[in-house]
Amino acid sequence: MPPRIAVVGCGYWGSNHARTFAELGALHAVSDRHRDRADTLAATHGVKAMAFDAVLADPEIDGVVLALPPHYHADQAIAVLEAGKHLLVEKPIALSVADARRVVDAAKKAGRVAMTGHVLRFHPAFEALEAMIAAGELGAIRYIHSHRVGLGKFHAENDALWDIAPHDLSLILALTGEKPVNVRGVGSAMLNRLSDFAHLHLQFPSGVRSHVFASRLNPYRERKLTVIGSKAMAVFDDVAPWNQKLAIFHHKVWEDDNGWQSEMVDPDYVDIPDGMPLTRECEHFLDCIRTGAAPRTPVSDGLAVIEILSEGTVRHD
CATH class of the missing domain: 3.40.50.720 (NAD(P)-binding Rossmann-like Domain)
Structure with a gap:
């Protein structure tokens, strides 16, 4: 049972x-x-x-x-x-x-x-991205940015930052494995007193920088997490077709006598196994109850996200 x-x-x-x-x-x-x-x-x-x-x-x-x-x-x-x-x-x-x-x-x-x-932690594409970073396939991580924008879901209690940004913050914290030492946030309220747009800028002890953009007043829907590494770049696009959810770009960037140069290449798409993130999350919860294992997304992770949100809501335009 x-x-x-x-x-x-x-x-x-x-x-x-x-x-x-x-x-x-x-x-x-x-x-x-x-x-x-x-x-x-x-x-x-x-x-x-x-x-x-x-x-x-x-x-x-x-x-x-x-x-x-x-x-x-x-x-x-x-x-x-x-x-x-x-x-x-x-x-x-x-x-x-x-x-x-x-x-x-x-x-x-x-x-x-x-x-x-934090259901996106259980997305097969994100799990594949985590594994690639752990294996060093992207090299040293330099920068992570996310765009989570769309139209609607205007909650009476929560602004765009608190409603939307936790998804991406949980992913960024998982990839960096550390808490930020500096958080700067800016929100803009267009419809009422609650911000409909939010920007967060994060700096981590390792030197990794990150930027989160969340909006609920945007004409198109976008759900992208981009990771810039010293060897390659990766994009987790949750709106893309399943076979294009995780793209790896081996763009070349180098410096010569003429300054910095770059060469773009087509992306390589990573094969992602089937699996609904919510189903995988629920299965994980049941498995932890059965075995006593520590969950991958403990409530301490939720606390870490709220600490960032609280610090990031200091300034609003």
Whole structure:
């Protein structure tokens, strides 16, 4: 029998979690403060609809997924851990550094699996990119930049930085393996008081520099992470067709008597195995519960992202 999971939050992303855990044979219950929403999703998957307190008290439930508006995450994550349940909490895990630290401290005290929902860490293309960097195929990493832009999803509580940038920050932190020593952020609000555009500039102890651009008021959709190395450059493009998700460019750059020169070449596309990132993330959560292994995206990763977001929101135009 797989571990038994309850999904708390039956909105768009919570429904995706419920469907995925049902397909994995692990969904036991769903919960939402709107009972009719929970009843509908429960009927779809043939499981129980339960109040949150009942989820915490149910000894049959091994793990809880929180897919809620972010301002609920910290308190409910702590309640899940104090109830002795394993935890997968969507990003951001809190809306302040202090609350995120409370979640990390509760996880240490509980001794349970406590995982952040940084789903793109489980994308096969990103995993392939990680492996190539670890093997030295790109050489020394010099610069990483990301563009995550599109139109819509105007949340009442979160600006573009807090809503969109965590995806790319989690990837950048994974690739660098270190926290930045300098963060500079600029946001611009076009529609209301919340920023619709956000830029983050990061500097890491190793010398790696990084730039994140996030926008929810953009005429086209783009999801690109670009890594510049001393030997090669790589682009993880999540909008591209599957066989073009990860491109490697062996452009040549050199210096001679005439100054710096360059030669562009066509990209080499890396073969990527099939696999839905959310399914792989959910499978990983179940495996960690079964084996006691540490998750690849612990809540401490979620804290590291929130520390950057908090520092990056100091300045707004």
